[in-house]
Amino acid sequence: MIKFLSTLFHPIPSDYEAWLEKLSLKGWYPKKINQWNSLVMEFEKSEPKKYRYVLDLQAAPESDYIKIYKDFGWEFCGKITNAFLWRMEYSEQRPESFTDEETMRERNNRFVKSLSFSFIFQIIFEIAITLLFFLYARFFEMPALTVYIIVLALSYIYTIYLSSIMLKIKKGDKK
Amino acid sequence: MIYHAMRGASKVQIEKLRNAFIPMSETMLYILMSLTSERHGYGIMLYVKDITNGRLSLGAGTVYQTLGKLEKGGLIKQTTEIDRKKYYIITDVGRQLLIEESKRISEINRNLEAIL
Numbered sequence: 001m002i003k004f005l006s007t008l009f010h011p012i013p014s015d016y017e018a019w020l021e022k023l024s025l026k027g028w029y030p031k032k033i034n035q036w037n038s039l040v041m042e043f044e045k046s047e048p049k050k051y052r053y054v055l056d057l058q059a060a061p062e063s064d065y066i067k068i069y070k071d072f073g074w075e076f077c078g079k080i081t082n083a084f085l086w087r088m089e090y091s092e093q094r095p096e097s098f099t100d101e102e103t104m105r106e107r108n109n110r111f112v113k114s115l116s117f118s119f120i121f122q123i124i125f126e127i128a129i130t131l132l133f134f135l136y137a138r139f140f141e142m143p144a145l146t147v148y149i150i151v152l153a154l155s156y157i158y159t160i161y162l163s164s165i166m167l168k169i170k171k172g173d174k175k
Numbered sequence: 176m177i178y179h180a181m182r183g184a185s186k187v188q189i190e191k192l193r194n195a196f197i198p199m200s201e202t203m204l205y206i207l208m209s210l211t212s213e214r215h216g217y218g219i220m221l222y223v224k225d226i227t228n229g230r231l232s233l234g235a236g237t238v239y240q241t242l243g244k245l246e247k248g249g250l251i252k253q254t255t256e257i258d259r260k261k262y263y264i265i266t267d268v269g270r271q272l273l274i275e276e277s278k279r280i281s282e283i284n285r286n287l288e289a290i291l
Contacts, residue, residue, distance in 0.1 A: 054236070056236055062239075062243065062261070063256065063259060063261070064215075064216065064239075064256065064259055064260060064261040065239060066259070067216075067258070067259040067260050067261075068216035068217065068235050068238060068239045069235045069236075069239075071215075071216060071217035071235070071260075072216075072217060072220065072234070072235035072238075074235055086235075095234075096234045097234040097235050097236035097237070098234055098236045098237050098240075099202070099232065099233050099234040099237045100200060100201070100202040100237055102200055102202070102203075103202070103234075103236060103237040103240045103241065106240060107236060107240075
């Protein structure tokens with residue numbers, strides 16, 4: 001089974017974790033975790049198990065980061081760019097990696113911060129193509145003009161999408 | 176900024192730390208408390224779980240992140256690293272802030288007991 005654009009459909013970390021957990025209950029596990037997983041993610045079928053997944057963004061983890069997680073019983077699945085994906089099998093109580101509000105909020109803020117970089121680039125890109133449009137629209141032939149308008153519209157939709165995701169992650173703080 | 180030794184920490188620096196760390200969250204307070212003896216991440220969790228009779232079970236991410244903040248503030252310092260396991264211990268500044276927190280909490284406790 002192959003899933004496309006998984007991070008686009010589940011952009012909120014806790015939703016992404018829940019999505020992977022649901023799949024593992026049906027016996028589907030990510031085959032290999034790598035930086036392309038936000039685009040293409042391959043799953044393979046095996047025994048259904050109850051796994052708690054945790055996504056933790058760490059741009060520059062300390063040398064003991066991985067060891068601490070492993071000591072606590074977490075299994076390292078891999079990295080999706082800078083995000084470490086961990087999992088732990090459980091039966092009754094769902095394990096948590098962030099057990100207080102403060103550290104959970106910080107975890108979420110790291111995702112918001114990383115999104116804010118794409119957001120800034122997106123805004124710059126958008127201003128540039130909007131300016132170009134108003135300056136050169138009259139020189140465009142018909143099919144090119146249509147394409148340009150579509151690109152412009154998609155870019156605006158993407159900006160709105162990005163900002164809504166950032167807001168949602170922020171709001172999800174209390175979870 | 177890192178404030179390692181209390182002898183080197185001026186009143187202004189202590190005041191800055193006070194603003195940044197006090198009042199302390201329960202998680203941070205218990206982690207700092209556990210580092211009055213030398214411990215590593217997982218050992219901290221076990222110790223805190225034990226002294227709270229299983230009530231407080233700290234997660235890996237929470238312990239890792241809180242240790243980072245405490246070390247950055249100079250309240251704790253690393254002692255050794257064995258097999259990628261880092262051991263930490265409280266610093267003099269950390270101990271001073273811990274005593275201040277203890278006094279603040281005792282005051283709350285006294286006031287509560289007078290009312291209830």
